[in-house]
Amino acid sequence: MNRAVGVMPGDQQDAASHGPPKPPFAFRLGVTGHRSASLGASAATVETRIRQVVEEVGRAAHRQCDENRHWFADQRPCLTLVSPLADGADQIAAMAGLERGFSLQVIMPFSREVSRAEVDARSRSDFDRLIDAAGGILELPGDPQRPLDAYVMAGRATVAHSDLLIAVWDGEVPRGRGGTGEIVELAMGRGTPLVHIPIASDQPITLLWSAYDPAVVTVHSGDVDRRPYNAANLDALLALLVAPPQDSRERDYLATFIAERQHRYRARIEYPLLLATAGVGRFDAKDFREERSSVLREQEWRRYTEACLKPHGFTMAIDLLGTTHGWADQLATHFAQNYRSGHVLNFTLAAMAVLVGLSGFLFPKAQLGLAAFEFLLALLIIVNTRVGVTRQWHRRWLDYRQLAERLRPLRSLKLLGIAAPDPPGSVTNPVARRWIEWYSSAIWRAVGCPAGTAKADMAGPIARAIAEQELDPQVAYHQSHSKQIQLLDHRLERVSIGIFWVTLAASAATIAALALAPHWFERWQDWLTLISAGLPAVGTAVFGIRFQGDFGGSALRSEATAASLAVLARELRTDGIELPRAADLGEQAARAMFADLSEWRLVHEQHDLTISG
Numbered sequence: 001m002n003r004a005v006g007v008m009p010g011d012q013q014d015a016a017s018h019g020p021p022k023p024p025f026a027f028r029l030g031v032t033g034h035r036s037a038s039l040g041a042s043a044a045t046v047e048t049r050i051r052q053v054v055e056e057v058g059r060a061a062h063r064q065c066d067e068n069r070h071w072f073a074d075q076r077p078c079l080t081l082v083s084p085l086a087d088g089a090d091q092i093a094a095m096a097g098l099e100r101g102f103s104l105q106v107i108m109p110f111s112r113e114v115s116r117a118e119v120d121a122r123s124r125s126d127f128d129r130l131i132d133a134a135g136g137i138l139e140l141p142g143d144p145q146r147p148l149d150a151y152v153m154a155g156r157a158t159v160a161h162s163d164l165l166i167a168v169w170d171g172e173v174p175r176g177r178g179g180t181g182e183i184v185e186l187a188m189g190r191g192t193p194l195v196h197i198p199i200a201s202d203q204p205i206t207l208l209w210s211a212y213d214p215a216v217v218t219v220h221s222g223d224v225d226r227r228p229y230n231a232a233n234l235d236a237l238l239a240l241l242v243a244p245p246q247d248s249r250e251r252d253y254l255a256t257f258i259a260e261r262q263h264r265y266r267a268r269i270e271y272p273l274l275l276a277t278a279g280v281g282r283f284d285a286k287d288f289r290e291e292r293s294s295v296l297r298e299q300e301w302r303r304y305t306e307a308c309l310k311p312h313g314f315t316m317a318i319d320l321l322g323t324t325h326g327w328a329d330q331l332a333t334h335f336a337q338n339y340r341s342g343h344v345l346n347f348t349l350a351a352m353a354v355l356v357g358l359s360g361f362l363f364p365k366a367q368l369g370l371a372a373f374e375f376l377l378a379l380l381i382i383v384n385t386r387v388g389v390t391r392q393w394h395r396r397w398l399d400y401r402q403l404a405e406r407l408r409p410l411r412s413l414k415l416l417g418i419a420a421p422d423p424p425g426s427v428t429n430p431v432a433r434r435w436i437e438w439y440s441s442a443i444w445r446a447v448g449c450p451a452g453t454a455k456a457d458m459a460g461p462i463a464r465a466i467a468e469q470e471l472d473p474q475v476a477y478h479q480s481h482s483k484q485i486q487l488l489d490h491r492l493e494r495v496s497i498g499i500f501w502v503t504l505a506a507s508a509a510t511i512a513a514l515a516l517a518p519h520w521f522e523r524w525q526d527w528l529t530l531i532s533a534g535l536p537a538v539g540t541a542v543f544g545i546r547f548q549g550d551f552g553g554s555a556l557r558s559e560a561t562a563a564s565l566a567v568l569a570r571e572l573r574t575d576g577i578e579l580p581r582a583a584d585l586g587e588q589a590a591r592a593m594f595a596d597l598s599e600w601r602l603v604h605e606q607h608d609l610t611i612s613g
Helices: 036-067 089-099 112-118 121-133 147-160 180-190 231-242 248-258 270-277 291-312 318-361 364-390 393-407 410-416 435-447 456-516 518-549 551-572 579-604
Strands: 026-033 078-083 103-108 136-139 164-169 194-198 206-208 226-228
Touching (some): 026 089, 026 147, 026 180, 026 231, 026 435, 036 078, 036 089, 036 164, 036 194, 078 089, 089 121, 089 164, 103 147, 112 136, 147 180, 147 579, 164 180, 164 231, 180 194, 206 231, 226 231, 248 393, 248 435, 291 456, 318 364, 318 393, 318 518, 393 435, 393 579, 410 435, 410 579, 456 518, 456 551, 518 551, 551 579
Parallel strands (some): 026 078, 026 164, 103 136, 164 194
Antiparallel strands (some): 206 226
């Protein structure tokens, strides 16, 4: 069966009408290990241990599902055993998984026929039975003339699609390419935890994970990154992998996201009006309604599916990814407009309050009305700020934008088959500390592994399709955004400079009038005071909008990101590109996009909505 093992569209809740979907509970147990000939006299003991581990991991995963049921979709948990089906450890684990209710995802280094021929003759009947029982099969384009490279590719894919990896391993350093030792090192470098089952029956099973030594990734360095294999440690490990962060604030933020509803209309239009006034944007229906943005978003995902998935015969549960990304992107756009408009309004009202206060000199008989108006302006600033802070426009914008941009590149990494995003947290401590890390990891897990046959000549077309449908639009967006925001910053700067030149002229006129025409000064004194004292307040408000918006810095970051992604897109179009190279480039593209986002957040999280003084 060439169907993707994951949460298919029919399994999802009706997220489009209710709100962002809770992720389905999914857990993927992979296996890597020595083949039958290397197990020798320990084969029976190794088989017993593998079956024990598969059973205990399955029970632990179900416990985590039950304990965290509130955070997952109301559907059956999806447990998957990921195996390349080589004779020995791979086949033993696959059979044990099927017996214990796991679905089977097969990742083969070669085509089905070549992979079968590579298996020990005595294990081919088991290979056939397991293929028939598999829920999903991914055939990688390994070259039989370069088998070690193909085994590395299959191992990389297994690690990419596994949350926990069983490693039946003698504990020795790699003695060549494609062996279990190399896959163990790859998993450690990726932050994937392992259950190490030694070949020697007198050695204990242990848990191996870089998070046990969060200061640095350690390999072959004693027991600093090991823990005894027991129920308590296994439960604790799975809790860190699949449960939301324990921080109560992060869980509150996650609950807020799940409870979000669609905002069909956008009431806060101050920021779009600023763009239109500065001549860098057009004010139209898109600034009032979400409908157009939703249509454009759906069209973009449809184009990606048509160009990248269907022509190459792959299937995967991309609808879940599209739904969650759509919600995050829509909400991020909504709260960004609210937050930015709130700042524009605050600075505008603050400048107006100063001008109204000074107008009392011009209209002494209207001082009561002017004072009341100034009071109203100050009250509006306080109310606007209070509403924005209470409703967390700033935090929701930053979180939802980060989530959307974490989810976006996952479709291309899935399509590449052997690629994976960087782990949550860090490589040395790959544990989700923030809810957005947990949520994106849960969606990656639930989408599952693609199914299909990747032929040797398909790497180039897939890489080019990703360059055209994933990277090129991002390059175009960043280039356009950089130009627009840089122009906005430049024009606001010119306004500020112009205001201060007018103020300087008013001050010069005051000095000249006092020296040469005192009677003229007495006549225009109140207007000169309004100009010399009021215009600097307006200039300060314009500067405040520039500072809070960080338009110049945002333009520079977009330029740098566009340049990085353009280089990667060019490399993806290289003639004769192979799948591992394309996967490396895809991972680096995701990394570049996230690096831009991390810098952006560091700047903007210091700019919460405040009362302008």
